[in-house]
Amino acid sequence: MADYIIRASAADNQVRAFAATTRELVEHARNIHNTSPVATASLGRLLTAGAMMGIMMKGDKDLLTLQIKGTGPIGGIVVTADANGSVKGYVHNPEVIIPASPIGKLDVAGAIGNGMLTVIKDMGLKEPYVGQTNLISGEIAEDITYYYAVSEQLPTSVALGVLMNRDNTVRRAGGFIIQLMPFASEEVISKLEKRIGEINGITSLLDKEMTPEMILDQLLGDFGIDFLEKKTTAFECNCSKDRVEKAVISIGKKDISEMIEDRKPIEVNCHFCSKHYVFTTEELEDLLSRAKS
Numbered sequence: 001m002a003d004y005i006i007r008a009s010a011a012d013n014q015v016r017a018f019a020a021t022t023r024e025l026v027e028h029a030r031n032i033h034n035t036s037p038v039a040t041a042s043l044g045r046l047l048t049a050g051a052m053m054g055i056m057m058k059g060d061k062d063l064l065t066l067q068i069k070g071t072g073p074i075g076g077i078v079v080t081a082d083a084n085g086s087v088k089g090y091v092h093n094p095e096v097i098i099p100a101s102p103i104g105k106l107d108v109a110g111a112i113g114n115g116m117l118t119v120i121k122d123m124g125l126k127e128p129y130v131g132q133t134n135l136i137s138g139e140i141a142e143d144i145t146y147y148y149a150v151s152e153q154l155p156t157s158v159a160l161g162v163l164m165n166r167d168n169t170v171r172r173a174g175g176f177i178i179q180l181m182p183f184a185s186e187e188v189i190s191k192l193e194k195r196i197g198e199i200n201g202i203t204s205l206l207d208k209e210m211t212p213e214m215i216l217d218q219l220l221g222d223f224g225i226d227f228l229e230k231k232t233t234a235f236e237c238n239c240s241k242d243r244v245e246k247a248v249i250s251i252g253k254k255d256i257s258e259m260i261e262d263r264k265p266i267e268v269n270c271h272f273c274s275k276h277y278v279f280t281t282e283e284l285e286d287l288l289s290r291a292k293s
Contacts, residue, residue: 003233005052005085006212010223014184015192017220018052019176019212025051025087025235026162026173032274035094037164039074041106043091044162045140046079048175050089051233053144054081057121065120070138072113073098080272085233088272106164109138117143119151141175141202148179155180155189159202172206176215188223195219237273244268244277248284249291256288 005020026044029035035043046066054064060083068077075092101107115135122128131151135143141160148156160175178196180189196219199205205215216225248256248268259266260281268277279287 003051004212005055005231005233006216006227007055007229007231008216008220008225008227010220010225011184011188011192012224014181014188015178015220015223016181017176017178017216017225018055019174019215020048020052020233021174021206021212022048022051022233023170023173025233027170028235029089030168030170033090033094035091036097037168038098038106038108038111039091039094039096040164040168040170041162042074042108042111042140043077043079043089043094044170044173045108045160045175046077047087047089047235048160048162048173049140049144049158049177050079050081051085051087052175052177053119054087055083055085055231055233057083057123059083059123061124063122065118065122067118067120068112068115068135068140068143069118070112070115070135072111072115072138074111074113076115077112078271085231086236086238087233088235088237090271106162108140112138112140114138117147119147144177155184157192157196159199161201161203161206163203163207172203172209174206174212174215175202176212176219178219192220192223195222235273237270237275239270239273239275241277244270245279245287248279249287251291253288253291256284256291260284260288 003022003024008017030040062083064081066079073096077091079089081087119131133147133150136146141158145158148154157178163172165171265280
């Protein structure tokens with residue numbers, strides 16, 4: 001089943017909701033980055049959040065970037081998404097291995113540690129919007145919930161989950177984001193809080209093979225839910241040799257000249273998709289002629 005996101009509203013537009021299934025894109029990320037199980041779970045959670053938050057952007061060229069920098073052994077995570085369902089990301093230390101949590105699950109919080117969550121929204125304005133909050137748990141879903149409360153003053157419930165197979169491939173991945181609009185009634189708020197509190201974790205729903213529609217129906221079915229949009233989501237990187245050329249040119253004549261002195265090809269790797277771009281000495285000389293001092 002291809003990954004997709006469902007956008008919905010409920011309770012006469014007092015609630016907006018998003019739910020996603022992301023197994024394929026998280027497995028793709030695991031494969032290209034060769035991530036350990038805990039790194040896969042960490043990256044998969046942030047990729048899932050990024051995909052849903054990305055389609056909240058209004059412009060086709062709008063870009064969302066999520067950055068986590070922590071004190072734990074994973075170092076950090078970067079995810080970029082757009083309004084069309086494309087998402088990409090990487091972890092600083094993809095091979096990190098740590099003991100399981102006290103309840104026997106992958107210890108994402110232990111891998112991330114203390115730190116900061118940064119949300120950058122590039123909407124084509126002179127300066128991008130930047131919001132930053134402390135990590136409150138390192139579990140990612142709770143940290144994004146806290147970000148919405150502090151930076152956007154929007155009551156939000158975020159659930160993100162990644163389940164692994166015994167061979168360390170991804171079995172299930174997905175999540176939801178549910179937000180209360182400013183005009184939501186106390187009755188709706190109370191009822192929704194109770195309903196969310198009754199769920200025994202998003203991974204239990206995913207492991208029952210529940211679709212995004214089924215997950216939202218279980219949460220919001222009694223509120224009068226309207227499914228508004230179904231959008232495909234996938235791990236996609238827009239890197240190219242032309243883009244990498246511009247990056248090399250930007251480092252300046254001095255550094256390019258030093259590369260040429262070695263008289264050997266250089267290899268530039270994309271952090272997001274791990275593609276390799278090789279530049280010969282002749283190509284470097286061409287880039288040198290176009291570089292500024």
